[in-house]
Amino acid sequence: MNLVLSRESIYLLESILEKELLCNGVDHAFIIDTAGTLISEGGKLPMEDILPLAALSAANFGATEKMARMIGEKDFSLLFHKGTTHNIHLSRINKDFILVALFGNDVAIGLIRHGSNKAAEQIIPILTNEEDSLGGLH
Amino acid sequence: MAFIDMKRNEIQAKLVYYGPGRGGKTTNVLHIHKTMSRQICGKIVTIDTKGDRTLFFDFLPLSIGKVMGLSVRIQLYTVPGQVLYNDTRKLVLRGVDGVVFVADSLKVQQQQNIESLQNLVENLQDEKIGIHEIPLVLQYNKRDLANSSIPILSQEEMEHDLNRDLGVPSFPASALKGDGVYETLREVSKKMIRRVTHKLRDGHY
Numbered sequence: 001m002n003l004v005l006s007r008e009s010i011y012l013l014e015s016i017l018e019k020e021l022l023c024n025g026v027d028h029a030f031i032i033d034t035a036g037t038l039i040s041e042g043g044k045l046p047m048e049d050i051l052p053l054a055a056l057s058a059a060n061f062g063a064t065e066k067m068a069r070m071i072g073e074k075d076f077s078l079l080f081h082k083g084t085t086h087n088i089h090l091s092r093i094n095k096d097f098i099l100v101a102l103f104g105n106d107v108a109i110g111l112i113r114h115g116s117n118k119a120a121e122q123i124i125p126i127l128t129n130e131e132d133s134l135g136g137l138h
Numbered sequence: 139m140a141f142i143d144m145k146r147n148e149i150q151a152k153l154v155y156y157g158p159g160r161g162g163k164t165t166n167v168l169h170i171h172k173t174m175s176r177q178i179c180g181k182i183v184t185i186d187t188k189g190d191r192t193l194f195f196d197f198l199p200l201s202i203g204k205v206m207g208l209s210v211r212i213q214l215y216t217v218p219g220q221v222l223y224n225d226t227r228k229l230v231l232r233g234v235d236g237v238v239f240v241a242d243s244l245k246v247q248q249q250q251n252i253e254s255l256q257n258l259v260e261n262l263q264d265e266k267i268g269i270h271e272i273p274l275v276l277q278y279n280k281r282d283l284a285n286s287s288i289p290i291l292s293q294e295e296m297e298h299d300l301n302r303d304l305g306v307p308s309f310p311a312s313a314l315k316g317d318g319v320y321e322t323l324r325e326v327s328k329k330m331i332r333r334v335t336h337k338l339r340d341g342h343y
Contacts, residue, residue, distance in 0.1 A: 010145035035233025
């Protein structure tokens with residue numbers, strides 16, 4: 001599958017990340033595909049850290065998908081890694097895309113889950129429309 | 139998948155180094171990381187075991203310049219070559235845009251090269267990609283051993299084993315010394331970018 005996102009779509013995705021996650025205290029939020037491609041991002045971290053994090057997040061999802069199948073699940077829709085002061089929340093947007101939020105202990109996990117769900121609802125139509133307009137290039 | 143971000147004017151593409159275990163895939167990527175300027179080369183990630191065998195993958199992002207006004211970023215990945223890690227190889231191949239097959243010139247590795255190439259064909263098929271359709275370059279690594287007492291395959295033998303049906307560009311290399319590493323990367327990058335830009339020009343995007 002190939003994907004081209006217009007300037008307007010990228011602005012829209014960035015504004016969703018800002019409104020639903022970054023405004024609620026998330027340090028960095030990004031959207032990736034299951035191959036590890038960085039689609040959109042916003043926050044405090046430098047790009048040189050975000051690119052490997054994107055690759056590792058996709059790999060993380062892929063590895064746990066295998067674990068899910070071993071216990072009779074198709075995949076896990078949400079992963080959460082808790083550190084001493086920093087945490088990572090990864091949630092599946094749909095079969096092709098993943099939303100990742102990096103945040104500190106000062107932000108409640110419930111807020112992240114709520115923000116991620118709200119963001120995913122708004123992101124799906126944008127990415128689905130772009131995929132539909134690709135003219136069969138898959 | 140190739141991804142084009144029209145806000146950043148950037149193309150992202152995924153290149154995977156594939157081949158049998160201990161063939162030199164990671165050594166290729168480490169050489170690129172060691173010798174390229176920090177402006178081109180991002181942070182390297184390697185997930186290996188204590189014995190330096192790749193357990194999951196290596197990852198290195200490169201910004202290699204501009205084509206048609208778009209910056210080109212290539213994400214380099216390696217797969218674990220060991221036979222039992224096929225699920226991991228499939229995972230890393232997701233969304234691949236180009237492949238470097240790193241074959242081992244050691245005579246004892248002849249069969250492993252052939253099996254690994256066959257494994258690549260099968261795993262690409264699972265991704266609905268034909269081996270003749272994807273930008274692919276072969277690299278015959280460890281050619282520096284030609285001057286040692288260790289038996290190695292001739293380039294002609296390797297061409298016959300691996301490239302007689304494919305007919306793709308192939309390069310002799312010594313990843314340890316850096317010979318042939320950039321020639322391989324340059325050729326596969328050209329093929330990948332050509333493919334993306336043709337599709338752009340033809341309006342397929």
